[in-house]
Amino acid sequence: MGFTNIPLIKTLTGVTSFTISEANGIKKATFNVTSTTAGTIASTGELCGLDNGSVSLTDETGSLTLESSDGATLDGITVTVPSGCTMQVVLLQ
Numbered sequence: 001m002g003f004t005n006i007p008l009i010k011t012l013t014g015v016t017s018f019t020i021s022e023a024n025g026i027k028k029a030t031f032n033v034t035s036t037t038a039g040t041i042a043s044t045g046e047l048c049g050l051d052n053g054s055v056s057l058t059d060e061t062g063s064l065t066l067e068s069s070d071g072a073t074l075d076g077i078t079v080t081v082p083s084g085c086t087m088q089v090v091l092l093q
Contacts, residue, residue: 008091012039012081020091022075028092029074032063037084041066044076057087 020026033039041064042054055064066074081087 008089010089010091012079012087012089013085014081015083016079016081018079020074020077020079022073024073024091025093026074026091027071028065028067029077030063030065030090031057031079032088032090033057033061033085034059034088035084035086036060037082039082039085039087040080042078042080044078 020029031039031041036058038056038058038061040054040056057064066077068074079087079089
């Protein structure tokens with residue numbers, strides 16, 4: 001019995017930035033900001049219909065879930081959590 005499809009759940013605060021690359025094997029990522037200070041999710045590919053797009057999230061804009069339509073792993077996603085921002089991140093391989 002393996003431990004596949006068990007999500008990694010992490011709450012990030014303060015100044016943090018990380019990148020999701022194909023090598024991480026992440027197939028689904030959900031981001032939820034619970035502060036008025038925005039966190040940013042940016043992509044080197046298409047994101048929410050925008051080429052090389054970025055999305056800012058606050059407690060008023062809700063959450064964002066990224067998942068490949070064909071089950072491929074996510075790649076080129078950069079997450080930035082500035083000072084004053086609190087973001088919950090759920091990653092699923």
